[in-house]
Amino acid sequence: MPRHARLLVPGLPFHVVQRGVNKGAIFADDLDRDHFLRVMHKAFVKHDVALHAYVLMDNHVHLLATPKTSGGLAHAMRALGTGYVQAFNQRHGRSGPLWQGRFHSSMIDNDAYLLAVYRYIELNPVRAGLVAAPEQAAWSSVHGNLGLRRDPLLTPHPALLMLGGTPAQRRVGYRSFLRDHRRASAEAPAIREHGRTQCPLGSARFLEMLAETLGRPVAARPRGRPRKPGSESR
Numbered sequence: 001m002p003r004h005a006r007l008l009v010p011g012l013p014f015h016v017v018q019r020g021v022n023k024g025a026i027f028a029d030d031l032d033r034d035h036f037l038r039v040m041h042k043a044f045v046k047h048d049v050a051l052h053a054y055v056l057m058d059n060h061v062h063l064l065a066t067p068k069t070s071g072g073l074a075h076a077m078r079a080l081g082t083g084y085v086q087a088f089n090q091r092h093g094r095s096g097p098l099w100q101g102r103f104h105s106s107m108i109d110n111d112a113y114l115l116a117v118y119r120y121i122e123l124n125p126v127r128a129g130l131v132a133a134p135e136q137a138a139w140s141s142v143h144g145n146l147g148l149r150r151d152p153l154l155t156p157h158p159a160l161l162m163l164g165g166t167p168a169q170r171r172v173g174y175r176s177f178l179r180d181h182r183r184a185s186a187e188a189p190a191i192r193e194h195g196r197t198q199c200p201l202g203s204a205r206f207l208e209m210l211a212e213t214l215g216r217p218v219a220a221r222p223r224g225r226p227r228k229p230g231s232e233s234r
Contacts, residue, residue, distance in 0.1 A: 009107060010070050013052065013157060015117045016063040016077070017195050018103040025058050026098055032091070033139050036061075036084050041153050043079035047072045050155035053121045056139035057128065062121040064114075066157065077103050107200040114159045116187045117201070118145070119177060123184055134178060142178070147171040 020026040027033050033056050040063075044051050048068035055062050067073040085098045108114050122145070125137035134142045144151025145160065147167060163173035194201040 010067055010072065013064060013066045013108045013110065013114055013117075014073060014105045015108055015121075015191070015195055015201070016065060016073070016103055016105045017060060018063075018077070018081070019060040019100040021097050021100045023059050023100070024098075026060070026088075027056065027058060028088075028092060030138075032088060035087055036080075037139075037153060039083040039087070040076075040080045043076045043083065044153075046079065047076040049073055049076045050157075051141075051153050052155060052157045052160070053118050053141040053145065054153070055121050055124045055137065055141070057124060062124055064108075064117055064121055064157075066155075073105065104195055104198050106194045106198050109201065109206040110157075110159060113201050114157060115163075115177065116184075117191060118157075118160065118174075119180075119184050120188060120191045122178060123181075127188070146175055146178075 018026075027036065036056065040051070040054075043049075044065065049072050050066045050068075051063065052066065053062075053064040065073065065076075067076070081099055081103075088098060089095055108117055122134045122137075122140055122142040125131045125140065126134055131137050134140065135146065135148065141151060141154055143149045144154045145156070147170075160174065161170065163177065164170035191201065200206070
C-alpha cells in the first residue's frame, strides 16, 4: 500500500505517535527512558521543534510538538529514532529495528482541539490502568505542565498559557481541565482515529482553510470502500 504524503505545515502543532515493532517494548528500564528524553531534547532543539507534551509508555510514545520549518519534525524524529535505537541495541546486545515503521503524525487546530490532545496524552497512563492519577506517571510532561517540577524539555503552547493570567492561575486551570474525565473520554476516540489516519484534527473551518492552502483534501475519509452510485442501502 503506498504511503500517504505527510502534511507539512510549519508553525502548527502535531500529535506524534511512535510504536515499537510488533507492539514490543521500546524501554527496558528507566535508564532507557532517561536516555530517550535526552536524545529527543537534543534532536528537537537542533531542528527547531517545540515540545509541549509527552508520555513514555512501555511500547509507544505520544508527543505534542510544533516544528518551525516544514521538514523540522521529520528531521528531528529521524535523529531521535536513529540515536536512540543505536544506543538501545548496543546496551541490550540486540540488533535490528525497534520502531514499527515510521512515526504517525496528525496536525492539530490551535484551539480547544490542541488542549484536548494535551489531555489525551497526559491521561494515557490512566486510560491504560497503570496509575489512578496522571501525576503518578513518572515519565510524562504532566509534572512540568502542572508546575510540580521544572521540565526543560517543554515549551508551553500559547493555548495552554491562555488558561490563566499567572503561572499559578494556569496551573489551577489546567489541573481542572485535566480532571474532566467525562469530556476526555468523549474526545479520545476522535483523537485516536485521527492519529491512526494521520488526518488533521480541528474544526470544519480549519480543515477548509488547510485544504485551500495545500490544494488537496485533508479530512478523514470513512473506513471501507466508497459506495458505487445507486448502491445505497435498501
